[in-house]
Amino acid sequence: MPLETESKVRLRALVAEFRPNNGDLLAALHRVQHEFGYLSAEAMEVIGDQLGLFPAHVYGAASYYEEFRFEPQAHTNIRWCSGPACRLRNGNGIRDALLASLGIGHMNGQTEDGRVGVILGQCNGACEVAPMVWLEQHETHMIEPVGNMSAARAVRMARALRDGATIEEATNA
Amino acid sequence: MPDALALYDALRANADAAYAAWRNPERPRIDVAIDQSSISNGALRTRAAIERVVAGRNAAVDLGRVHGYGIQWLHPLVQVTFPDGATVLYGPVTPADAEAIVDEASGRWGAAESLRIGTVTGARDGVPSLRDHPFFALEPRERRLLRNLGLTDPESLEHYIARDGYRASARMLGRHSTEDQIRTVMNDAGLTGRGGANFPTGVKWNFLFGAAGEDHYLVCNADEGDPGAWVNRVVMEGDPHLLIEGMLIGAFGTRSKQGYIYLRDEYPLAIARMEQAIAQAEAAGLLGEDILGTGLTFRLRVIRGAGAYVCGEETGLLSSIQDSRGMPRVKPPFPAQRGVFDKPSNVNNVESYANAPLILLHGSDWYRQYGTERATGTKIFSFSGDIARVGFMELPFGVPLAKVLEVCGGMVGGELKAIQSGGPLGSLLPPQSLPKLILQGDSFSPWDAIMGGGGIVFCNDQTSVLVLAEMFAAFVEEESCGRCTTCHGGNQRQTEILRRIIDGRGRREDEPNLKLIDRTLQFSNCVHGQFSPKITRNLLQHFHADYEAALRGEDPSLTMAGLYRVVVTNQYDPALAEAVAICPVAAFRGPAGNRSVDDAACIRCGACIDVAPKAVGKQAKARTVALN
Numbered sequence: 001m002p003l004e005t006e007s008k009v010r011l012r013a014l015v016a017e018f019r020p021n022n023g024d025l026l027a028a029l030h031r032v033q034h035e036f037g038y039l040s041a042e043a044m045e046v047i048g049d050q051l052g053l054f055p056a057h058v059y060g061a062a063s064y065y066e067e068f069r070f071e072p073q074a075h076t077n078i079r080w081c082s083g084p085a086c087r088l089r090n091g092n093g094i095r096d097a098l099l100a101s102l103g104i105g106h107m108n109g110q111t112e113d114g115r116v117g118v119i120l121g122q123c124n125g126a127c128e129v130a131p132m133v134w135l136e137q138h139e140t141h142m143i144e145p146v147g148n149m150s151a152a153r154a155v156r157m158a159r160a161l162r163d164g165a166t167i168e169e170a171t172n173a
Numbered sequence: 174m175p176d177a178l179a180l181y182d183a184l185r186a187n188a189d190a191a192y193a194a195w196r197n198p199e200r201p202r203i204d205v206a207i208d209q210s211s212i213s214n215g216a217l218r219t220r221a222a223i224e225r226v227v228a229g230r231n232a233a234v235d236l237g238r239v240h241g242y243g244i245q246w247l248h249p250l251v252q253v254t255f256p257d258g259a260t261v262l263y264g265p266v267t268p269a270d271a272e273a274i275v276d277e278a279s280g281r282w283g284a285a286e287s288l289r290i291g292t293v294t295g296a297r298d299g300v301p302s303l304r305d306h307p308f309f310a311l312e313p314r315e316r317r318l319l320r321n322l323g324l325t326d327p328e329s330l331e332h333y334i335a336r337d338g339y340r341a342s343a344r345m346l347g348r349h350s351t352e353d354q355i356r357t358v359m360n361d362a363g364l365t366g367r368g369g370a371n372f373p374t375g376v377k378w379n380f381l382f383g384a385a386g387e388d389h390y391l392v393c394n395a396d397e398g399d400p401g402a403w404v405n406r407v408v409m410e411g412d413p414h415l416l417i418e419g420m421l422i423g424a425f426g427t428r429s430k431q432g433y434i435y436l437r438d439e440y441p442l443a444i445a446r447m448e449q450a451i452a453q454a455e456a457a458g459l460l461g462e463d464i465l466g467t468g469l470t471f472r473l474r475v476i477r478g479a480g481a482y483v484c485g486e487e488t489g490l491l492s493s494i495q496d497s498r499g500m501p502r503v504k505p506p507f508p509a510q511r512g513v514f515d516k517p518s519n520v521n522n523v524e525s526y527a528n529a530p531l532i533l534l535h536g537s538d539w540y541r542q543y544g545t546e547r548a549t550g551t552k553i554f555s556f557s558g559d560i561a562r563v564g565f566m567e568l569p570f571g572v573p574l575a576k577v578l579e580v581c582g583g584m585v586g587g588e589l590k591a592i593q594s595g596g597p598l599g600s601l602l603p604p605q606s607l608p609k610l611i612l613q614g615d616s617f618s619p620w621d622a623i624m625g626g627g628g629i630v631f632c633n634d635q636t637s638v639l640v641l642a643e644m645f646a647a648f649v650e651e652e653s654c655g656r657c658t659t660c661h662g663g664n665q666r667q668t669e670i671l672r673r674i675i676d677g678r679g680r681r682e683d684e685p686n687l688k689l690i691d692r693t694l695q696f697s698n699c700v701h702g703q704f705s706p707k708i709t710r711n712l713l714q715h716f717h718a719d720y721e722a723a724l725r726g727e728d729p730s731l732t733m734a735g736l737y738r739v740v741v742t743n744q745y746d747p748a749l750a751e752a753v754a755i756c757p758v759a760a761f762r763g764p765a766g767n768r769s770v771d772d773a774a775c776i777r778c779g780a781c782i783d784v785a786p787k788a789v790g791k792q793a794k795a796r797t798v799a800l801n
Contacts, residue, residue, distance in 0.1 A: 021495075021496075021514065023433065023474075023476060023494045023495055023496065023513070023514075024496070025496035025497075026476060026477060026478070026479055026493065026496075027476070027477065029479065030438075030477055030479070051496065053496065057496075057497075060498060061496060061497055061498050062479075064481060064498040064499060064500070064654075065478070065479035065480050065481045065499075066479070066480030066481060067438050067479040067480035068479055082400070082644075082648070083400035083401060084400050084401045084557070084558065084593060084630045084632075084641070084644070084645075085401060085557040085558050085563070085630060087636075087640075087641070087644050088558055088559055088630075088632055088633070088635075088636050090779050092640075092644075093777065093778040093779040093780070094778070096776045096777070096778045097757050097776075097778035097779075097780050100757035100758050100776055100778065101757040121439075122398070122400060122439050122480065123400035123401055123402075123403075123439075124209050124213075124403065124406070124439045124440060125209060125210060125401075125402070125403020125406055125407075125555060125557075125565075126209060126210040126212075126213035126214070126245070127245075127401065127555075127557035127558070127563050128210065128214070128245040128246045128248065128557075128563035128564070129213050129214060130557070130563075132213065145212060145213040147213055147214065150779075150780075150783045151778045151779040151780035151782075151783050152755050152780040152781075152783035152784045153783075154778075154780070155755050155757050155778075155780045156755070158757075
């Protein structure tokens with residue numbers, strides 16, 4: 001019987017360069033999430049070992065931040081921009097249209113088949129294309145900003161993704 | 174021991190040669206502006222299209238990269254630099270325009286005439302200078318903080334050096350200035366914190382310089398979280414070495430050996446460019462150990478945040494750096510007493526540091542040429558919302574905000590209803606404040622408002638101010654760290670009350686309760702809690718008539734969910750079928766010719782109105798419960 005699971009061995013290798021008391025926790029969490037798409041309980045343990053922290057401390061810190069996930073993510077995430085310029089142009093309607101079209105009850109949820117999720121995004125200052133969303137795929141690390149959204153376009157985009165469209169197809173839906 | 178200045182001169186000689194070759198290229202060069210906004214406008218697709226055309230024709234042009242200028246509504250931007258050094262800017266350039274751009278660059282002058290915006294440098298017949306564009310009318314003719322945008326490749330250390338970069342710090346390191354002189358010149362310039370608090374930067378540096386012990390830490394707050402503000406992003410994506418040099422000067426003036434740039438996760442390009450610039454500076458001997466042969470050390474590192482607004486509060490930020498939840502704590506002790514890893518630390522905003530190289534190079538009198546007595550120098554601002562021209566500018570303090578709105582092309586889609594400044598912890602100003610506001614913090618004070626870090630959003634009358642207030646209330650509720658009950662409990666109540674009013678179920682006691690929450694929140698430990706009721710307070714102060722109307726159940730903007738319904742306005746419009754099909758909740762009832770919308774099922778997303786604006790519309794709806 002192997003002493004460690006395969007994923008644990010991978011995790012250890014990923015965080016091997018990080019040191020205790022060196023401000024490395026966020027970097028370690030980012031590294032693991034980039035690779036796995038989310039942070040598992042196992043990851044808390046391995047990162048804690050590496051940085052001399054209890055897993056509870058690692059989880060406590062990680063769970064403070066919006067960007068860390070603790071469950072496998074949807075194949076494609078629609079990141080909805082919550083910034084003011086977007087809200088002035090029916091941002092709320094776009095959010096509600098996305099959630100309703102996908103049958104997702106709340107932000108940061110996903111469809112039952114795990115194909116599409118809707119997550120919260122923050123303003124990054126491309127407000128000339130407001131309202132906007134980003135389509136993101138963890139597997140390929142692809143991020144596609146889509147500006148000049150409307151609620152109708154949100155419905156078409158969500159339905160296309162739900163039905164298996166690629167990001168490119170969904171953008172043009 | 175090698176002299177710091179001699180080492181710098183050697184770097185400079187190489188840089189000058191490289192930059193001269195870039196400015197006056199042997200054959201035309203097409204630069205695509207690559208920054209976060211450009212990317213959102215499809216700049217990567219434009220670049221790929223140009224690359225394809227160039228490769229397909231084997232055209233005698235080169236390709237390069239710049240950062241945008243601030244005219245974001247014209248993104249994606251492309252510029253062509255000709256062998257005589259003239260640079261012409263084009264936009265918006267879509268992939269379909271790639272042929273025309275390559276034509277124009279390779280000698281068919283006129284092919285891209287309709288896309289021309291202006292000349293960046295040099296002259297071309299019939300092309301105006303970019304600086305004469307009305308958007309820049311309020312900027313100094315010579316930009317300062319933004320001086321390198323469009324004139325350098327933001328990923329090139331050589332370009333930065335050739336434009337006088339690291340010159341001031343090389344002189345400093347060569348012991349042409351003392352630590353005291355560094356801090357004095359910042360104080361003489363009147364440089365204050367650009368994050369919004371306006372505390373004098375030199376005084377902060379004095380605190381750290383005078384702090385006990387050897388290990389001093391210098392921290393840059395690049396957690397620019399205010400939605401609608403992207404001032405720091407522009408500096409980091411457009412001229413990353415300016416921030417590094419500013420921190421190097423701060424490190425020298427405060428005897429700091431280690432620095433951190435705490436950079437928000439939402440700025441991936443800024444993270445990449447800052448990390449690359451740090452590596453370049455280290456390789457050139459301008460950063461790290463034994464800087465320019467002086468034996469001095471300053472190590473600098475980017476810490477990537479993970480989406481927590483309150484990490485923009487300095488103690489929250491420090492806590493986040495040292496492996497913990499980014500929760501603000503009570504001050505004192507102040508960071509200069511106990512900061513990162515309990516060592517004396519200083520936290521400044523990106524823009525505060527970015528000013529330091531310019532002040533050191535040109536002196537405090539030069540710096541004070543712009544601005545006012547109480548707010549010296551220039552500042553970068555980002556303007557967005559319902560305006561014709563969204564973008565950023567570098568403006569002297571004191572510029573009238575009404576003029577800013579003018580150069581932004583005025584309001585679109587409706588009349589000015591509110592001005593939002595300072596982010597979610599900031600302010601909501603009424604239209605009548607516009608003629609009196611100037612870009613200087615204290616001009617906002619009479620309105621119980623703050624100017625903040627530089628993001629200003631103009632809102633038209635198509636959105637209810639209550640909906641705006643709820644949006645910011647929900648933001649600060651979500652981002653409360655949870656330490657103070659006043660803040661996490663108070664903000665939940667504030668948000669719930671506003672939501673209920675928007676739902677058409679406001680009560681008479683909501684106003685006194687909102688005021689009670691406001692008073693209570695003042696006892697929170699950090700500015701997040703203390704400032705979180707400000708926008709709702711502004712709502713009651715400056716928009717009381719809108720508030721009262723909402724309680725009565727009236728909302729002229731038809732954006733408060735409980736005070737309007739969606740109705741079919743034309744049964745015979747052919748687009749109505751499309752409206753029925755697009756509805757994500759199947760809220761349409763009845764056969765064709767007798768359609769209606771089930772109000773209980775409708776989620777008011779507006780998709781049907783998007784596709785059939787003449788067949789479906791909004792209709793005011795009275796409140797369903799009596800006001801008491």
